[in-house]
Amino acid sequence: MQHSIVNYRDIKRNSDFRYEPEFFLPKYLEQERKLLELNTIPLKDCATFSNGRGFDSDEFSLDGDIHISKIGDVTQKRDYQQWELISIDHFESLGADYLVHNDILMTLTGDPPDVGKVQLIYKPPKNKLSWNQRVALLRLKKQKNISSAEYLFAALSSKYCREHIERWAKGIRQRNVGYPAVLNMAIPILSEIQNHITYIIQNSFSLLKASKQTYIEAQTLLLAELGLADWQPKHRLTFVKNFSDTERVERIDADYFQPKYDEIVDAIKNYAGGWDTLENLVTLKKCVEVGSKEYLENGIPFVRVSNLSPFEITQEKHISAELYAEITEHQPKQGEILLSKDATPGIAHYLREVPKKMIPAGGILRLKSKTDKIGNEYLTLVLNSVLTQEQINRDVGGSVILHWRPDQVAGTVIPILDRERQSEIEQKVIESSNLRKRAKELLEHAKRAVEIAIEQDEQAAIDWLESVSEAADT
Secondary structure (H helix, E strand, C coil): CHHHHHHHHHHHHHHCCCCCCCHHHHHHHHHHHHHHHHCCCHHHEEEEECCCCCCCCCCCEECCEEEEHHHHHCCCCCCHHHCEEEHHHHHHHHHCCCCCCCEEEECCEECCCCCCCCCCCCCCCCCCCEEEECCCEECCCCCCCCCCHHHHHHHHCHHHHHHHHHHHHHHHCCCCCCHHHCCCCCCECCCCCCCCHHHHHHHHHHHEEEEHHHHHHHHHHHHHCCCCCCCCCCCCCCCCCCCCHHHHCCCCCCHHHHHHHHHHHHHHHCCCCEEEEEEHHHHEHHHHHHHCCCEEECCCHHHHCHHHHHCEEECCECCCHHHHHHHHHHCCCCCEEEEEEEECCCEECCCCCCCCCCCCCCHHHHEEHHHHHHHHHHHHHHHHCHHHHHHHHHHHCCCCCCCCCHHHHHHHEECCCCHHHHHHHHHHHHHHHHHHHHHHHHHHHHHHHHHHHHHHHHHHHHHHHHHHHHHHHH
16 A cells, blocks of 8 residues: 655645645655756746647548647647648638647647647648647747757656646546646756757657658559559549449449549559459458446556557557456457558558557457468558548448448458569568657657656766667667
8 A cells, every 4th residue: 555644735835735645646756856856947937838729620621721630649649641630711710820840749638648648740841730729739938948849858758747747637537637737847957968869859750751751652652553653532523423323332422423432443453463352351350349437547458449550559548357358359469450440440550560468449350361462561551541541431431430331341442463562562661660660769768868867867868878779779
């Protein structure tokens, strides 16, 4: 059992008059003591703070002009291309602002441990990005203590700042943190390692950029092979279809018959190398839904669609080991592909290594290859490409949550390139994955270096950074 001894004057001193035992957990008091031993600066003295606008949910669309970062985009550190879009007219009607290079976004609301997570905006496209309400923008001020936004981002990512936010957040199921708790947060002034941290994070983003470019090259090779390298979807206002076409697919909605969908499917079916449907290439296994009442802060990861991306799986919800033992047949295996079918359908993630214990949610399918004429890396790229996405846009239904039915998934048409061309594409995908993995490692190194400097001293942090750098080079 943990216990803390706290003076009443310390309880009265905190701005919210917090007196619940969780607020005074020993780990929080120890972290507070360590920061008091250092030279620190309140966040409000080194950064400006502004909340996002309350964009109307009905205004989000696939053909908008401005990418909007929501809470999930920050917690998952999603690429801005995955953010939802709004029109420039709605953006300007709310007097919203654009994000610029080295802005930092922070979540003010979320399930544990999402609240207080941060994302660095690095070299974004001009006048294309903004942020939603309950996401805060932190922008570095001109001052002498904190030398770069990169260092501030690393400090805010460290457990000392993260758990400060968690300590001050209120709520049980969903947590909310107020502005005073954020603005009064102590930022350590670690003058000897700030330049080291800045360089590491800049290097990380350079690797991430190279990773994205390599992945684009893989997609370009695929599309060029099908004669679609310069293809752009065009929404037509008028076109003609036969009644027999509507009878065949049992659909009468006009959007289903948009010619752009036929252009994609025809390009695949007319490919000289051949094609096949997904059901003939893989077995499809449904996963399981456990219900939010089973969610825990710790335990076996429960992977939802929001945790899935082509490049990584994040774990934010957990279930008990006892429940895992009852549904262990849903444990994914090495070599399988996880594919989302609900909410954000068409996200495919290949498990190239033995996965840790986890259970995917009901909105995810497990795909296992049953033929040697197509590689898993290649198939995953196809599933994440415009080839599959346009088929999904044609097929999906649902007014609030999109649903891609398993029979529609099974009928997805896949081009079969020759093995040499597939291998060329797969090498690009693997190279992209390795670059992204290294970029993520560097971000973790920067965060850990801040923590070591707080726990020991700055020279210890510098020595540790040199040791991990040498290990990576060998």
